[in-house]
Amino acid sequence: MKIAVYPGSFNPFHQGHLNVVRDALKVFDRVIIARGVNPDKMLPQDTEMEFMLGGTGNILFKLLKQRDKVHIVNFTGLLKDFIEQHDVSAIVKGLRNPTDLEYEKTQQYWNEDLGIKVPTFFVISGRAYTHISSSAIRAVKSMEKK
Ligand code: PNS
Numbered sequence: 001m002k003i004a005v006y007p008g009s010f011n012p013f014h015q016g017h018l019n020v021v022r023d024a025l026k027v028f029d030r031v032i033i034a035r036g037v038n039p040d041k042m043l044p045q046d047t048e049m050e051f052m053l054g055g056t057g058n059i060l061f062k063l064l065k066q067r068d069k070v071h072i073v074n075f076t077g078l079l080k081d082f083i084e085q086h087d088v089s090a091i092v093k094g095l096r097n098p099t100d101l102e103y104e105k106t107q108q109y110w111n112e113d114l115g116i117k118v119p120t121f122f123v124i125s126g127r128a129y130t131h132i133s134s135s136a137i138r139a140v141k142s143m144e145k146k
Contacts, residue, residue: 021064
């Protein structure tokens with residue numbers, strides 16, 4: 001069984017993330033969504049993963065979980081250590097724009113320097129999702145009238 005890890009902050013997990021998972025599942029048997037702590041993003045590790053998928057996105061995600069196609073785990077520390085403890089063949093990440101590419105390149109080089117041996121595959125974001133980001137969702141949510 002080929003398993004990919006999809007690491008990220010996922011604060012919150014949204015349609016763009018789901019699209020990356022769907023593409024990854026065309027190649028891998030299972031995707032582990034590894035929700036890590038990025039100190040810069042101040043993610044409270046003990047909160048439940050929040051889904052902003054809505055409608056069919058939510059139904060699809062639940063179905064993938066039921067079919068054991070998707071696992072969700074929290075991790076702390078280095079991605080390298082997480083990968084060594086799991087039977088993972090590859091890392092999967094999404095790219096929306098050149099800013100993402102530059103960020104991911106730096107992450108990738110650090111991961112290589114830290115000794116990660118598995119390859120990273122990048123999924124170009126579906127065009128319907130290029131404007132969606134967790135930080136924008138958080139900003140809108142914080143300004144919405146209660
Ligand atoms: O893409 P994101 O959301 O910024 O990723 C967050 C996270 C936590 C997955 C990423 O920062 C990570 O892999 N952290 C673990 C620490 C690590 O291994 N760092 C090495 C690369 S700099």
